[in-house]
Amino acid sequence: MIPDSAVRLAHLIRTGELRAQEVVEYFLHRIKEKDEQLRAFITVCEKEALAQAQALDKGAPARQGLLAGVPVAVKDNIVTRGIRTTCASRILENFYPPYEATVVEKLKRAGAIIIGKTNLDEFAMGSSTENSAFFPTRNPWNLDCVPGGSSGGSAAAVAAGEVPLALGSDTGGSVRQPAAFCGLVGLKPTYGRVSRYGLVAFASSLDQIGPLTRSVEDCALLTQVIAGQDHRDSTTAAQPVPDYLTELAQPLTSLRIGLISGELLEGIDPEVGTAFERIINYLEKEGAQFEEIEFSSWKIALPCYYVIAPSEASSNLARYDGVRYGFRDQKVNQLRAMYEKTRTKGFGPEVKRRIILGTFALSAGYYEAYYGQATRARHLIAREFSSALKKVDFILTPTTPEPAFRFGAKADPLAMYLSDIFTVTANLAGVPAISIPVGMTKEGLPIGLQIIGDFFQESQLFRLAFLLEKKVEFRKEYNKII
Ligand code: GLN
Numbered sequence: 465m466i467p468d469s470a471v472r473l474a475h476l477i478r479t480g481e482l483r484a485q486e487v488v489e490y491f492l493h494r495i496k497e498k499d500e501q502l503r504a505f506i507t508v509c510e511k512e513a514l515a516q517a518q519a520l521d522k523g524a525p526a527r528q529g530l531l532a533g534v535p536v537a538v539k540d541n542i543v544t545r546g547i548r549t550t551c552a553s554r555i556l557e558n559f560y561p562p563y564e565a566t567v568v569e570k571l572k573r574a575g576a577i578i579i580g581k582t583n584l585d586e587f588a589m590g591s592s593t594e595n596s597a598f599f600p601t602r603n604p605w606n607l608d609c610v611p612g613g614s615s616g617g618s619a620a621a622v623a624a625g626e627v628p629l630a631l632g633s634d635t636g637g638s639v640r641q642p643a644a645f646c647g648l649v650g651l652k653p654t655y656g657r658v659s660r661y662g663l664v665a666f667a668s669s670l671d672q673i674g675p676l677t678r679s680v681e682d683c684a685l686l687t688q689v690i691a692g693q694d695h696r697d698s699t700t701a702a703q704p705v706p707d708y709l710t711e712l713a714q715p716l717t718s719l720r721i722g723l724i725s726g727e728l729l730e731g732i733d734p735e736v737g738t739a740f741e742r743i744i745n746y747l748e749k750e751g752a753q754f755e756e757i758e759f760s761s762w763k764i765a766l767p768c769y770y771v772i773a774p775s776e777a778s779s780n781l782a783r784y785d786g787v788r789y790g791f792r793d794q795k796v797n798q799l800r801a802m803y804e805k806t807r808t809k810g811f812g813p814e815v816k817r818r819i820i821l822g823t824f825a826l827s828a829g830y831y832e833a834y835y836g837q838a839t840r841a842r843h844l845i846a847r848e849f850s851s852a853l854k855k856v857d858f859i860l861t862p863t864t865p866e867p868a869f870r871f872g873a874k875a876d877p878l879a880m881y882l883s884d885i886f887t888v889t890a891n892l893a894g895v896p897a898i899s900i901p902v903g904m905t906k907e908g909l910p911i912g913l914q915i916i917g918d919f920f921q922e923s924q925l926f927r928l929a930f931l932l933e934k935k936v937e938f939r940k941e942y943n944k945i946i
Contacts, residue, residue, distance in 0.1 A: 466490045468942070470534045470628045470682040471709070474575070477520070477533035484517035484533030488577055491535045495580070495626045503601050504611075504621040506540050507548050508580040516577045529575030530689055536571055537621045537630040540581040541588055541664040542673065544568055547578070551664050552596035553586045555810030556790045565662020566697065567631060567673050567690045574689045579627055582617030586812045587781065588638055588666045590614050591883045592874065595814045600871060603645060604945045605909055609868040612642030618676050619646040624945055629686050630676045635666050636769050637863075637887025639674040640899035644863035644912025647901040647941060649683040649929065650676045652887075654920050655894035656701040658687075659694035667776035670769075670891040678942065680900065680929045684708035687922060703920050711923045712930050719752040719928075722856035724759045728885070733866035739903035739911040740862050746935055757852045757859070761844045762889060768845065769888040770881055771825050771838035777815075778822030784810060817877065842892045849893040853918040858928060861886045863899040863912035890916050898925045901938040908944070 466487060467473055476482040492510055499505055513535065520527045527533070538544060541551045543561035545568075550556045568578065585595035593601040593616030601616045603609040604624035611620040615632025619642035622630045632639040634652035643650025651674045658673045665671065675686035691705045723744070729737065748754070786792035786806030793805035811819070825834035852859060864883055874880040890897035897916040904910055913932070917925045 468625060468628055468678060470531065470677065471685055473534050473628060474530060474532045478528060482533070484520040484527070484577065485514065487533050488513050488517040488535055488579065491579060491627055498624050498626055501602065501607065502604060502620050502624055502626070503599050504582055504617040504624070504626060505537070505580045506550055506552065506583050506598060506617070509547055509578055512547065513577050513579045516572075520575060526573060526575035529573065530685060531571065532575035534576050534629060535579040535627050536576045537580050537582045537618055537627040538568060538578055539584055539615050539618050539630070539632045541584060541633060542567060542631060543662040543664065544578060544581065547581065549581065549664070551587045552584045552598055553811065553815070554597045554791055555784045555806070559790045563662065566659035566694045568662065570690050576689070582615070582621055582630060584617055585614035586815050587664070587777070588614040588633055588635060589777070589814050589818055591637070591641055591880055593617065594871065595812060597812050603868050605647065606868065606907070608870055609909065610645065610871060612645030612868060614638040615642050615676065619643060619648055619650070622646070622648055622676050622678060623942070625942070628678070629682060631673055631690070632676050633663055634672050634674050634891065635670045636773060636891050637884045639676060640863050640887050640897060640912070640914060641883065643676055643899040644901070645868040645910065647910030647938060648676050648678060649680055649898065649900050650674060651683055651687060651898045651922070651925070652890060652896060653687060653691065653922060654701070654896045656699050657691050657896070657920065657922065659692070659697040659700050661694055661696040665780040667773040668780065669776060670773060679939065680926055680933050681709065681712060683898070684712050684926045701920070706923050708923055708926055712926050714927065716924070716927050716931065718857050719747065719750065720856040721747060721752050721754050722757040722852050722859040723754060724762055724859065724861060725756055728762055729862070731865060732862055735905045736862045736864070736866060736911050740913065743902050743913055743932060744860070750931070755856050757856065759848050759852065761841065761848050764841050765845055765889045765892060766881065766885055768838045768841040769884065769892060770821070771834050772842060772892070774818040774822035775825045775835050776822070778819045778826065781815070781819055814877070845889055846893045849889070849895055853895070857917070857924060859916040861914045861916070863887065863914040867905050867909040867911055886914055895919055896922050896925055898929055900929045900932060902932065902936050904941060910941070
């Protein structure tokens with residue numbers, strides 16, 4: 465029997481009770497069985513994964529690592545040396561990176577096996593994977609629904625048991641929202657906790673790489689492996705990385721919980737609301753103290769995010785000019801026309817929308833009114849977080865206003881943007897936030913809860929998540945996905 469827990473799997477491989485090769489073969493088989501329908505993967509690295517497994521079985525030092533022999537799926541906007549990295553965009557369709565992202569290096573050093581690259585909204589812009597230039601990914605709980613996004617491929621793969629662990633990236637909710645839609649644990653670490661070296665930049669001041677897993681324990685383990693300072697990303701922090709896995713079991717010493725005032729929660733789906741209340745009631749019984757926090761800037765977080773993120777994106781995506789990377793339209797012989805044609809054909813509609821929005825927001829004459837104003841709003845949000853987190857240890861919200869929606873349900877971009885209402889604030893402030901599954905709708909779709917904490921308090925987030933995980937016992941639900 466191959467366990468679905470990464471902690472357990474790595475243990476069995478370290479002790480020699482399982483061989484890495486049989487583990488990899490098992491998951492490759494699962495992928496073959498399921499992915500024709502789900503389409504979570506853009507690339508499956510069968511050959512490389514088997515070679516890595518054989519090396520481990522022959523006694524490579526990584527066999528003693530924290531993730532010995534555990535297959536991991538990596539979102540396709542995280543570069544992998546020699547393995548195609550597309551960002552789900554035509555413009556990078558044939559891009560084979562000459563270098564490895566820091567997180568991938570760390571994974572390999574810990575004995576993990578990169579089994580494939582997962583689908584996403586093009587350049588991580590979206591909340592459903594419908595913006596992938598190649599194909600949408602389906603939600604394993606209901607194939608007519610989206611898995612969320614932009615890390616939808618990673619989330620679907622883990623939920624369906626195609627792989628025990630996956631990495632996503634979160635700029636405004638792209639790890640937490642798909643985690644909520646697919647019934648997983650998903651963490652956006654503190655800005656600077658995990659190196660962004662090798663993460664294809666979307667909005668550099670907001671981007672963080674984060675894990676998607678089936679349990680809090682696995683999330684702690686994967687965070688432990690990828691976190692830490694990296695001289696190749698100067699925004700990483702020098703703070704030592706705690707032993708998250710050991711700290712998990714320690715009890716919470718203080719349980720003061722902040723709830724944002726009612727108004728924001730008014731529009732949410734009733735089943736999401738009920739699941740949220742159930743958790744609050746439970747925590748009350750556990751002795752938690754609650755405080756309603758005045759968060760007047762929460763309302764402006766979404767417009768603020770949708771100015772800052774596209775602004776940074778318009779600058780970051782300027783590098784795809786047909787010269788330096790990937791696709792080039794060869795049919796023109798003038799430089800300017802080549803740029804134009806390359807970018808017109810290479811980018812999809814959502815990416816173009818963001819580039820245009822961002823370029824406008826940064827242009828002379830408008831800069832102050834848009835980018836300047838958004839930056840000030842961002843400071844306000846950060847200040848409100850810092851004063852709230854002096855009074856409480858955690859802030860709880862639903863992760864998303866509603867469970868997974870159907871394909872095509874959010875054709876209006878603004879409707880799609882609204883699904884980020886609870887998640888973008890943590891990115892704007894830089895604080896860590898985790899989503900955990902806390903229930904199911906009558907229709908059989910998972911519901912997520914978001915826990916936000918103070919800078920570098922990931923360990924605290926894990927502990928509260930662990931406590932709730934025991935109460936909710938969501939794990940048995942995975943048996944419903946065959
Ligand atoms: N859905 C948000 C957006 O479209 C967040 C994306 C992300 O976190 N990468 O920008």
